[in-house]
Amino acid sequence: MNPLKRLGRRRASVLGLLATAALLTPGTATGAPDADRAGTLGAQAAQSGRYFGTAVAAGRLGDGTYAGILDREFNSVTAENEMKWDTTEPSRGSFNFGPGDQIAGRAQARGQRLRGHTLVWHSQLPGWVSSIRDANTLRGVMNNHITTVMNRYKGRIHSWDVVNEAFADGGSGQHRPSVFQNLLGDGFIEQAFRTARSADPGAKLCYNDYNIEDWNAAKTQGVHRMVRDFKARGVPIDCVGLQAHFGTGGPPASFQTTLSNFAALGVDVQITELDIAQASPNAYANTVRACMNVARCTGITVWGIRDSDSWRASENPLLFDRGGNKKPAYNAVLTTLGGTPATTRNAPTATRNALAATSGNPAAPRSAVNAESNLFTRANNVSFPSVA
Numbered sequence: 001m002n003p004l005k006r007l008g009r010r011r012a013s014v015l016g017l018l019a020t021a022a023l024l025t026p027g028t029a030t031g032a033p034d035a036d037r038a039g040t041l042g043a044q045a046a047q048s049g050r051y052f053g054t055a056v057a058a059g060r061l062g063d064g065t066y067a068g069i070l071d072r073e074f075n076s077v078t079a080e081n082e083m084k085w086d087t088t089e090p091s092r093g094s095f096n097f098g099p100g101d102q103i104a105g106r107a108q109a110r111g112q113r114l115r116g117h118t119l120v121w122h123s124q125l126p127g128w129v130s131s132i133r134d135a136n137t138l139r140g141v142m143n144n145h146i147t148t149v150m151n152r153y154k155g156r157i158h159s160w161d162v163v164n165e166a167f168a169d170g171g172s173g174q175h176r177p178s179v180f181q182n183l184l185g186d187g188f189i190e191q192a193f194r195t196a197r198s199a200d201p202g203a204k205l206c207y208n209d210y211n212i213e214d215w216n217a218a219k220t221q222g223v224h225r226m227v228r229d230f231k232a233r234g235v236p237i238d239c240v241g242l243q244a245h246f247g248t249g250g251p252p253a254s255f256q257t258t259l260s261n262f263a264a265l266g267v268d269v270q271i272t273e274l275d276i277a278q279a280s281p282n283a284y285a286n287t288v289r290a291c292m293n294v295a296r297c298t299g300i301t302v303w304g305i306r307d308s309d310s311w312r313a314s315e316n317p318l319l320f321d322r323g324g325n326k327k328p329a330y331n332a333v334l335t336t337l338g339g340t341p342a343t344t345r346n347a348p349t350a351t352r353n354a355l356a357a358t359s360g361n362p363a364a365p366r367s368a369v370n371a372e373s374n375l376f377t378r379a380n381n382v383s384f385p386s387v388a
């Protein structure tokens, strides 16, 4: 009988198996010595060379609970709204970097990396831009915006979402209508990336979108075709951001395939705005595992800290509850990154080792990782003996 199935039946056998697994894998099952296991998301992601970030709202930084979790858990920060066009250039040629600087300066002072979000987007776009009717004017305005904002943060942003959400939903696989598309045509994305490369050659340049996680979706295929074309023609692009705003079921079955297929084009992939309705631990673990299994998946950003900070607060989609307490999904994420949740850090070493084997071994072959994730799901329901 499959030992993993047997494991689900009796708690006693669970603990026995966990101990056996630990004996078979001295040290830890991730291959890292105990001392190398981290107890926070950012520190644990760093063990595999990845970052774990969050969206940050400048208006919440004065909240001690919020700021405390931010600084404890995350090593990358994305401004949720403060670097968007409506904030940074509310009227033509008049730039406002106050809120963006607040987030950038604070992150830099704490050694947190910064993602830039976002330079060209049809939404949160001031009326003076969307009412432009002349292509040459719009091209100049777009290039000036990209250059000025990127210069402000030059050398401080590891990845910029140069263009955000330019593809249409539904089955067309084409760009959506927008002032940029309507006046400049399909070439506006290429133009934006070329301008961005000139402005800050040190930043990774990303195309970022939602609903491109399912490999079978027309939108995913459209973005993949664009990236393939850019790489073939030498248009500068370094990364694809998959937003990953998921429903209760979490990622589609093909999510890892999608990550791999983008990476195979020669770009990094990043999960840029992760949140999952009702925050099922399994759904979070599946998402993180897909990233861990793809070498060029360089980092994960969740779109907010506590449920109450979320743009979809009523769906409780994040890793911390309204009081700032870790939710079960938090432990699932930490374990999948290869870390040890606090609740098990005090358990016997053998138990901890075996539990950590359940979903966090990025070097494991895919089939082994799948088996491990089943083990984690079941073992997660087990209460561990407390240790003095």
Ligand code: G3I
Binding pocket: 080, 081, 123, 124, 210, 243, 273, 311
């Ligand atoms: O700043 C004003 C404030 O002055 C005013 O009093 C208040 C009244 O409603 O609104 C405030 O602006 C809001 C802003 O967030 C800041 O809180 C806007 O109404 C609100 O629409 C805006 O929502 C943001 C949304 O993007 C806008 O499209 C969300 O916070 C933000 O999480 C969300 O993020 C986007 C990503 O950028 C791109 N991908 C999708 C993701 C979720 O929609």
